[in-house]
Amino acid sequence: MMIDAGHQWATATAPATVSNVAVGFDILGFSLGQPVDRVTVRRSADKGVRLVDTGGVGDLPGEVEENTATAGLVEMVADLKLDFGLEVSVEKGVPMRSGLGGSAASAVAGIVAASAVLDRPLSLPQRFHYALLGEQRVCGRRRADNIAPAMLGGLTLIRSIDPLDVVRLPVPHQLEAVVVEPEVQVEVRKARALLSDTVDREDFVVQTANLAGFVAGCFEHDRELIGRSLKDLIFEPQRAHLIPGFAQVKEAALAQGALGSSIAGAGPSVFALHDSHVDGQELCQTMIEAFREAGVEARGYTSPINSTGAYIVERGPRV
Amino acid sequence: MMIDAGHQWATATAPATVSNVAVGFDILGFSLGQPVDRVTVRRSADKGVRLVDTGGVGDLPGEVEENTATAGLVEMVADLKLDFGLEVSVEKGVPMRSGLGGSAASAVAGIVAASAVLDRPLSLPQRFHYALLGEQRVCGRRRADNIAPAMLGGLTLIRSIDPLDVVRLPVPHQLEAVVVEPEVQVEVRKARALLSDTVDREDFVVQTANLAGFVAGCFEHDRELIGRSLKDLIFEPQRAHLIPGFAQVKEAALAQGALGSSIAGAGPSVFALHDSHVDGQELCQTMIEAFREAGVEARGYTSPINSTGAYIVERGPRV
Numbered sequence: 001m002m003i004d005a006g007h008q009w010a011t012a013t014a015p016a017t018v019s020n021v022a023v024g025f026d027i028l029g030f031s032l033g034q035p036v037d038r039v040t041v042r043r044s045a046d047k048g049v050r051l052v053d054t055g056g057v058g059d060l061p062g063e064v065e066e067n068t069a070t071a072g073l074v075e076m077v078a079d080l081k082l083d084f085g086l087e088v089s090v091e092k093g094v095p096m097r098s099g100l101g102g103s104a105a106s107a108v109a110g111i112v113a114a115s116a117v118l119d120r121p122l123s124l125p126q127r128f129h130y131a132l133l134g135e136q137r138v139c140g141r142r143r144a145d146n147i148a149p150a151m152l153g154g155l156t157l158i159r160s161i162d163p164l165d166v167v168r169l170p171v172p173h174q175l176e177a178v179v180v181e182p183e184v185q186v187e188v189r190k191a192r193a194l195l196s197d198t199v200d201r202e203d204f205v206v207q208t209a210n211l212a213g214f215v216a217g218c219f220e221h222d223r224e225l226i227g228r229s230l231k232d233l234i235f236e237p238q239r240a241h242l243i244p245g246f247a248q249v250k251e252a253a254l255a256q257g258a259l260g261s262s263i264a265g266a267g268p269s270v271f272a273l274h275d276s277h278v279d280g281q282e283l284c285q286t287m288i289e290a291f292r293e294a295g296v297e298a299r300g301y302t303s304p305i306n307s308t309g310a311y312i313v314e315r316g317p318r319v
Numbered sequence: 320m321m322i323d324a325g326h327q328w329a330t331a332t333a334p335a336t337v338s339n340v341a342v343g344f345d346i347l348g349f350s351l352g353q354p355v356d357r358v359t360v361r362r363s364a365d366k367g368v369r370l371v372d373t374g375g376v377g378d379l380p381g382e383v384e385e386n387t388a389t390a391g392l393v394e395m396v397a398d399l400k401l402d403f404g405l406e407v408s409v410e411k412g413v414p415m416r417s418g419l420g421g422s423a424a425s426a427v428a429g430i431v432a433a434s435a436v437l438d439r440p441l442s443l444p445q446r447f448h449y450a451l452l453g454e455q456r457v458c459g460r461r462r463a464d465n466i467a468p469a470m471l472g473g474l475t476l477i478r479s480i481d482p483l484d485v486v487r488l489p490v491p492h493q494l495e496a497v498v499v500e501p502e503v504q505v506e507v508r509k510a511r512a513l514l515s516d517t518v519d520r521e522d523f524v525v526q527t528a529n530l531a532g533f534v535a536g537c538f539e540h541d542r543e544l545i546g547r548s549l550k551d552l553i554f555e556p557q558r559a560h561l562i563p564g565f566a567q568v569k570e571a572a573l574a575q576g577a578l579g580s581s582i583a584g585a586g587p588s589v590f591a592l593h594d595s596h597v598d599g600q601e602l603c604q605t606m607i608e609a610f611r612e613a614g615v616e617a618r619g620y621t622s623p624i625n626s627t628g629a630y631i632v633e634r635g636p637r638v
Contacts, residue, residue, distance in 0.1 A: 027528040159532040160525075165547065167535050198517035206479075208530055209346040213478040215531050216486050219538040225486065229478060 007315040009042035010116035014109035014310035015153070016094040016301070017101035018179060018271045019145035022232040022262035023211040027158050029101070029149040032177060033303035035093040037102070039069050039109035043117050043319065044085040049073045053089035064088075065137065069106035072134030073114050076122075086114060097185045099265035101146030107134035108150040112310045119319075127151065128164050140189060146265065153309030155218065171306040172221040174276040178258075180249065180287040180300040181269040186242050191266035195238050203234050223259060223275050230260025230273065243268045245294025252290040256283050273305070326634040328361035329435035333428035333629035334472070335413040335620070336420035337498060337590045338464035341551040341581035342530040346477050348420070348468040351496060352622035354412040356421070358388050358428035362436050362638065363404040368392045372408035383407075384456065388425035391453030392433050395441075405433060416504045418584035420465030426453035427469040431629045438638075446470065447483055459508060465584065472628030474537065490625040491540040493595040497577075499568065499606040499619040500588040505561050510585035514557050522553050542578060542594050549579025549592065562587045564613025571609040575602050592624070 013036045019029040044050070049064045064070040069090045077086065088110060094102040111131045115122040122130070131147050148156040148166045159165040199207075213229030216222070240246045243263065249270050253261040258272035274283055280302035291298035332355045338348040363369070368383045383389040388409045396405065407429060413421040430450045434441040441449070450466050467475040467485045478484040518526075532548035535541070559565045562582065568589050572580040577591035593602055599621035610617035 024527070024531065026524045027531060157528070157531050157535060159528045159544075159548065165532070167532060167544065169535060195520065197520050199520055199523045201514065201516050201518055204518045204523060205345045208343070208527055209476070209478045211527055211531055212343065212346060212476045212534050213484070213486060215534045216476060216488060216538070219535070225478075228484065 004312070005116055005118050005121035006318050007116050008317055008319055009040060010113045010315040011038055011040040011313050012109045012113035012116070012310055013038050013313050014105045014112065014150045015307060016105060016179070017146045017149040018177065018264040019101060020232070020235070020263065020265055022230045022236070022260055023207065023214045024145075024157070025232075025235050026143065026145055028155070029145040029158075030155040030177065030305040031149040031153045031307050031309055032100070032179060032301060032305070033307040034301055035095070037094050037105040037109045038091040038313065039106060039113045040089040041073070041110065041113040041117055042087040044087045046085045047082065049077055049086045049088060051090070052087050054092070067106070068103040068134045068138045069110040070134070071137040072107055072111055072130035072132075075133050076111070076114065076130045080118070086117070095181060097187065098181045099186065099263065099267045099269040100179065100181065101150055101265065103138045104131070104135050104146030104150045107131040108147060108310045110134065112312065116312050116315055125164060132161070149309065151309050154306050157215070169215060169218045172218060172223055172226065172275070175223065175226075175273060175305055176275070176280050176303065177271055177273055177305045178253070178280055178284045178287060178300060178302050179264055179269050179271045180284065180291060180298050182243065182245070182291050182296045182298040184244060184268050184296060186267045191239055191242060194242070195235060199234055207232070207234050226273070227259035230262070232262050236262050239263055239267055243270065244296050245291045246270060248294055249287050249290040252286050253283060256286050258283060323631070324435055324437050324440040325637050326435050327636055327638055328359060329432045329634040330357055330359040330632050331428045331432035331435070331629055332357050332632050333424045333431065333469045334626060335424060335498070336465045336468040337496065337583040338420060339551070339554070339582065339584055341549045341555070341579055342526065342533045343464070343476070344551075344554050345462065345464055347474070348464040348477075349474040349490075349496065349624040350468040350472045350626050350628055351419070351498060351620060351624070352626040353620055354414070356413050356424040356428045357410040357632065358425060358432050359408040360392070360429065360432040360436050361406040363406045365404045366401065368396055368405045368407060370409070371406050373411070386425070387422040387453045387457045388429040389453070390456040391426055391430055391449035394452050395430070395433065395449045399437070405436070414500060416506065417500045418505065418582065418586045418588040419498065419500065420469055420584065422457045423450070423454050423465030423469045426450040427466060427629045429453065431631065435631050435634055444483060451480070468628065470628050473625050476534070488534060488537045491537060491542055491545070491594075494542065494545075494592060494624055495594070495599050495622065496590055496592055496624045497572070497599055497603045497606060497619060497621050498583055498588050498590045499603065499610060499617050501562065501564070501610050501615040501617040503563060503587050503615060505586045510558055510561060513561075514554065518553055526551070526553050545592070546578035549581070551581050555581050558582055558586055562589065563615050564610045565589060567613055568606050568609040571605050572602060575605050577602060
């Protein structure tokens with residue numbers, strides 16, 4: 001077996017992701033084909049981790065402990081007692097504070113690239129461990145609902161974080177996603193602070209029924225069941241007001257035949273799922289237009305939700 | 320196509336059921352092979368519904384509007400404007416107020432038997448409609464988490480009651496249930512009144528993760544995932560004190576290798592799921608013994624959870 005490690009440098013990519021997915025608050029997430037972050041990690045003689053390029057994105061943290069691409073690597077380097085250092089460059093494709101898992105994408109791409117320059121590659125649990133640490137620095141809490149789909153691709157269920165228990169869910173054929181990102185920013189911590197600490201028991205029953213219906217619909221490739229189930233009656237109503245035009249965008253998506261639509265992560269991006277009866281590009285334009293009518297400029301992405309997770313796109317010679 | 324209706328009399332059976340199933344409060348239920356209720360419905364010249372035999376169970380309501388076997392039939396007879404009457408006899412096998420869906424079993428057996436004596440049989444949605452009405456009279460609320468598995472058999476998800484949206488979930492091979500019924504009674508309404516009206520948001524996340532894990536485990540026939548997921552951290556702790564010895568019975572079941580154990584419905588019965596690594600009879604004895612050590616006599620049942628739902632066991636000649 002070839003061990004894919006020990007390279008002088010490696011560049012990894014990890015995609016944007018949509019967490020929560022209407023019915024899976026903090027436990028479901030899926031990956032998008034685009035946009036992606038690319039992180040290059042290079043061995044260096046000087047020990048420690050250095051961030052040599054943050055990709056020209058103005059407000060990205062330059063301190064290695066504060067940037068999600070490197071915060072996990074700092075821990076890894078200490079744990080492994082490496083006798084060499086790591087130079088890290090980030091090409092930021094996933095917008096930050098958009099609800100599209102920007103910090104997870106950097107954290108995952110960073111650890112996947114770093115694994116390829118080590119003498120022995122990290123195990124998957126190790127990669128999760130350090131990516132989670134990196135995300136934790138920025139989000140202030142351990143969460144895997146963007147990390148897991150960014151790492152593995154597709155639709156993932158995080159059954160447990162400690163110990164990590166991630167389940168890949170099957171995705172029905174031709175199920176695709178449209179994500180539209182408005183030019184407004186929602187602070188994740190603020191969006192979470194707004195949430196009620198409790199859930200009404202009757203709402204709990206309806207929401208869990210929809211969650212179970214969604215999971216069953218995925219396994220049975222039953223797009224109608226997925227559509228009937230894709231409704232968030234608990235968290236979406238508490239956050240929708242943070243996103244100008246949200247109601248109109250969602251309504252426009254459903255009117256055009258989307259199976260469901262809700263907030264991507266903590267927002268402000270809005271996603272819709274659809275099958276082949278709906279043209280993704282047209283749906284995307286409709287949602288952008290609905291934002292525009294609400295006075296907000298937006299840009300959109302279309303993607304299958306069964307896309308690839310993180311992988312090495314390029315690497316240098318072996319050490 | 321033979322229409323299975325128009326018989327002079329028919330006897331139907333419907334099984335005991337376990338609702339909630341640890342992670343599916345109000346939305347999941349599975350059927351047992353035993354015990355069962357048997358209801359016989361006979362055409363009569365006199366119009367209306369008469370309860371001619373309640374099976375000798377002392378405290379079963381004799382009024383047709385108050386007995387779940389007949390309450391739905393009263394509505395049906397009125398809706399269909401039948402020019403004949405129905406005489407109903409109940410053989411009560413499922414104990415009442417045990418948490419094993421006793422009222423649902425009678426309601427379902429009653430409507431399935433009645434359908435066979437009509438000139439045209441009821442559709443499945445009609446049978447659900449009247450069985451739900453029957454159960455509603457006794458429980459005070461519309462609920463289908465015992466009705467659905469009693470009607471269809473196996474493991475069922477009630478995604479919605481209005482409109483009715485029931486999903487059969489696949490059951491892994493060799494997954495079996497043990498149910499132990501202690502000689503204490505829990506009033507369903509009281510058990511519900513005890514519950515908090517709200518659910519802590521952090522508990523919500525863990526419980527929904529386990530629900531999704533359980534459903535995924537069923538589809539993937541992954542008994543370990545089912546076992547890791549079968550934990551109720553919300554409702555079981557609020558009800559456990561109603562059942563003397565519950566903690567010891569559950570602990571004994573898990574110690575003997577059960578995948579999971581929790582309260583059946585609102586209690587007081589306790590169920591455990593296990594696979595072929597565990598002997599169901601031995602597990603049953605262990606759980607009965609644990610109840611006995613807590614000072615409570617109990618009896619038990621073992622059953623596959625993929626058992627048949629309601630069906631006609633015997634019928635008279637056509638009219």
